[in-house]
Amino acid sequence: ALVASFLPRESSRPSPSAQRYLVGSADLQVQSEPVFSPDGQSIVYSVREGSTRRLHRRRLGSFESVPIEGTEDGSAPFFSPDGAWLGFVTSTAIKKVPAGGGVAQTILEEARVDAGDWAPDGTIYYSPRSGGADGRTALARVASTGGKSQVVASIDTTLGETEAWCPDVLPDGRTVLITLSRNSDPNWTIVAVRPDGSRVPLLENALISNNSRAGQLLYVDYGSGAVLAAPFDAAKLRITGPAIPLTEPVNNNYCFGISDDGKLVYVPQPGAGQGDEIAWFERNGRATRAMETRGPWMHPRVSPDGRKVLLRKVGDQCELWILDVGRGVLSRAVQTGDNHDAVWSPDGRSVVTQQLTSPPRMVTISVEGAREVVTLAQGTDPGSPQSWSAAGNRLAYAVHGPGTRSDIWIRSMGGGAPPAAYLASSFNETDPDFSPDGNWMAYASDEAGSPEIFIRRYPDDGTIWQVSVGGGSGPRWSRDGRELYFVSGTRMMAATVQAGPTLEVGTPVVLFDGGFSVARARDYDVAPDGRFIALLHSAGASGQKELR
Structure with missing residues (x-):
């Protein structure tokens, strides 16, 4: 769900009793970042539509989300400062379209851009995934009218940096906040990048920053998962006081947005008693629960003999759990290491997974008998x-x-x-x-x-x-x-x-x-008896996420 909170505009401290309401639900994906229009009256975000995606607009005075013409394959939206244009990224380019929709114009052919932001002078700042084509770019800029891009800041591989996320232009129009991902501690760092490419470190163990007009720096705290607000001097690039939490834990895959008049929109993590159900599907689509426990489950994998299901539980440190199909018993298999993309060994006695440790590594872990961990590869991208x-x-x-x-x-x-x-x-x-x-x-x-x-x-x-x-x-x-x-x-x-x-x-x-999650390609598997196991959302709509 998208959730909106109203924060005071002129105060240097956000109110702990901000008004909140549910904006709605949508089939979101990674890079669905919700963003407010400059007048604060609309929210734009990327919605999955079958095998593609498109930007949708939800006016705060309306109950409906409306697709925006010309934004097919669009994600990570951002507005021009005057609100006349809507920028976005596709799988191959940065584009813009009139804010009301229309024919899209290509600004720059660039694959796998994470996100962008539009400065008052017409410059668009962006961060490419994995450092771009050369693997070294943290922040680049291009004119909103198109042309050749320029690298502003580079990834420092000596610090273990791998990529940058979510640029946010500060009020001077030339200094940009970015989040740097590292394969060493701290894993996430927010820095300010000056026009000459030099950096000013601001926060560690923090990611996805937004500067508010009220003099606050909003960001996601890596430990708690909540959006925090800290008083921030944008001219001196300095945090001037302690941060306070504004939200419950949020889903980092979808980021958050803030309006000039103090509204915050975000996607919460599933809480206790909420989240996804795991279900078995017959070939005709009839579904039955595989277990009673709901949660932030991902990537179900049926063991070779069909007796167990491996599940990834999403959190700050993603865990691996195993469901005993016959007994319906759920047990934790791997707790440490922040585990991703796990699969069974052919004999079902171990799993192989990528762990986002420092440095990241790919390991095999025994899940029967004595625990044994064997590192297969480690480095920036072990696989x-x-x-x-x-x-x-x-x-x-x-x-x-x-x-x-x-x-x-x-x-x-x-x-x-x-x-x-x-x-x-x-x-x-x-x-x-x-x-x-x-x-x-x-x-x-x-x-x-x-x-x-x-x-x-x-x-x-x-x-x-x-x-x-x-x-x-x-x-x-x-x-x-x-x-x-x-x-x-x-x-x-x-x-x-x-x-x-x-x-x-x-x-x-x-x-x-329908009836099962299509948010990620790896969210289903096939058992030896021909049944499918997949995520069944409690909302009854595949891929639906709440926006608040």
């Missing part, structure tokens, strides 16, 4: 595990490469050959999944313009079969290898696959539509 094949004992994992975006790599889990790239093109290749016999690799790629599902041989001989038509994500093989499942919009799809000297792929059919 995100995706699929562990019993045939050949190989692990497919994702790596973000400068200039090649998301790539698929292969690691031999039995030693021998060093890790090697399987697919590393200029396109995004994601969600690899080995076929049960290990001879085929299904994956998602945007090489056709929008994400679609493809199959290649393993090892790769250059032959490609396209499976989906009209969008697809999250491919998963049936346990017998005769079907490939994937998500298209809100639909669960299936295509028959017959392997021989070549591959015969059938026309995809819809198994069921």
Whole structure:
């Protein structure tokens, strides 16, 4: 839900008794950042629409959210200071459109931009993901009329910095706040970047900053997850007093926004007794609960024998939990290490996961018998595990490469050959999944313009079969290898696959539509008996998040 709070405009301290109300719910994704219009009367945010996304406007005096024409594939919105234009990013560019909607104009061709902000002199400041094409850019600028971009500040790899987030232009129109991500302690730092590129550190263990007209610096506290406000001298770039909390824990994936007249909009984390349910889905879409416990669950993974389900519990330090399917018992498997993208070993006795420690690492962790942790790789991007094949004992994992975006790599889990790239093109290749016999690799790629599902041989001989038509994500093989499942919009799809000297792929059919989360490609899995396990939202609408 989007939640709005009203804060005093002229006071140097926010009121602890601010008025709050629920704005509404929407199918949000990462980079859905809600932003107020300069007059404070509208909120704009990015909403998922099937296999794509678009910006929507919600006027505070209305009960409806309205799509904005010309903002297809848009995320991370930001307004021009006069409110006449709306800037946003797509998967390939920074664009702008008249605030009321219309024909979009491309400002800069730039892939994987995190977010931007519009200065009074017409300059747009932005931060590219993973440092951009050269892997070194923290902050860049470009004229709102287009042209060549200029690097303002670079990532300092000697400090373990990996990328920058969420630029926010200060009142002088030339100094910009950014959040720096590090693979060393502190993991998150907010700094002010001067026009000459020099930095002034402001806060540690803090992220996603916004400067208010009332002389407050709002940011997310890494420890509590809440939005805090601290008195801030923007001219001297100095915090002048202690911070106080304004919200309950917020969801960092969606950020927050503040208006000039003191309204705050944010997306809360699911609380106790709230959040997502885990459910089993039959092929006809009929759902039954897998367990009673709700929570911020992600990425369910069924064990090879179908008796257990591995779950990631989202928090400041993401934990791994295991559900015993037969007994309905939920137990914590891995508590430390901030775990992401975990998958089962072929024998079901261990898992491999990426841990965002200092430095980040990819490890195997035993979940039966004596606890054993083995580090496979560590560094800036050790890899995100995706699929562990019993045939050949190989692990497919994702790596973000400068200039090649998301790539698929292969690691031999039995030693021998060093890790090697399987697919590393200029396109995004994601969600690899080995076929049960290990001879085929299904994956998602945007090489056709929008994400679609493809199959290649393993090892790769250059032959490609396209499976989906009209969008697809999250491919998963049936346990017998005769079907490939994937998500298209809100639909669960299936295509028959017959392997021989070549591959015969059938026309995809819809198994069921809606009722499960499509917010992330990895939020479902397939059991040996053919059932699906996925997130079932308590609101009954797939992907819905509250905005407050």
